[in-house]
Amino acid sequence: MANLSTKIKMYCDANGVSEVDFMKDVMLQDDSDGNGAYIKEWNLDIAQPTDAQLSAQESAANTEEANNQVRATRKAAYGNIGDQLDEIYKDIDSWKARIKSIKDNNPKS
Amino acid sequence: MAIDKIQSESINLADTFAFTGTVTGAGGLNTPYFEAYISANQTLADDTYTKLTFNTETFDSGGMYDHSTNYRFTPTTAGKYLIYFLVNYNKQAVDQFHYCETQIRKNGSGHKAYYNDFYDNYTPYAITTVGESIIDFNGSSDYVEIWGYFGVTSGTGVVSNASRSAFGGYKLIT
Numbered sequence: 001m002a003n004l005s006t007k008i009k010m011y012c013d014a015n016g017v018s019e020v021d022f023m024k025d026v027m028l029q030d031d032s033d034g035n036g037a038y039i040k041e042w043n044l045d046i047a048q049p050t051d052a053q054l055s056a057q058e059s060a061a062n063t064e065e066a067n068n069q070v071r072a073t074r075k076a077a078y079g080n081i082g083d084q085l086d087e088i089y090k091d092i093d094s095w096k097a098r099i100k101s102i103k104d105n106n107p108k109s
Numbered sequence: 110m111a112i113d114k115i116q117s118e119s120i121n122l123a124d125t126f127a128f129t130g131t132v133t134g135a136g137g138l139n140t141p142y143f144e145a146y147i148s149a150n151q152t153l154a155d156d157t158y159t160k161l162t163f164n165t166e167t168f169d170s171g172g173m174y175d176h177s178t179n180y181r182f183t184p185t186t187a188g189k190y191l192i193y194f195l196v197n198y199n200k201q202a203v204d205q206f207h208y209c210e211t212q213i214r215k216n217g218s219g220h221k222a223y224y225n226d227f228y229d230n231y232t233p234y235a236i237t238t239v240g241e242s243i244i245d246f247n248g249s250s251d252y253v254e255i256w257g258y259f260g261v262t263s264g265t266g267v268v269s270n271a272s273r274s275a276f277g278g279y280k281l282i283t
Contacts, residue, residue: 005157028158032160
């Protein structure tokens, strides 16, 4: 199940809001009482989503979280930027092949 | 026989006094006091203020810390208290740590916030936040809790358990 924050990002993006600050625009809270996270404050101009509207974002949110995981895995595999520059200077084709291999082995959804 | 009066000119302040009895009515006590920790890693949903569940008591001198339901300290003695915490945020993965914040909340509202932001570098694997504050309690309804916030690039993060976590406090002598 996707994070509530991811579903809200998907909902906002679909309604013309590309960036959400979860410390200001929308505040989520989990009281640790077993009921999970909920929207504590909604300060955006677009309407606060209903539960049904959030549920409708479940699939897209799961895909986004999976892709975020892929991005993180790729980033770790790419390595340090300084090392990559050295790699490029020495043999750019070899570097391109390595980067392609990382992308191919970690495809996005 | 207990003495009830000391004349200042009868005391040499350079002397050493080795009491063998009990001195009462002087100084004060740092009670009540408490300290608790988290017994198992607590998972935090991304970008969500979450009450931290310090569920195991190391000390609780007056039974004023609720370690099973609300995870809050509600002292029944009015006064100023030093409240402190130790919270370790662990993404358990590289390149996914965005930011974190630990809050001391009094009566449900933010009192102090300890914020760490790694912008788009995401470099930390885990970091520890430590904070303290002096808070005035009315001795009846006032309470404090510790809340955590973890922003990650993917999935969830955890707040570490055992010796990497602490929530405590004690009354100040004023």
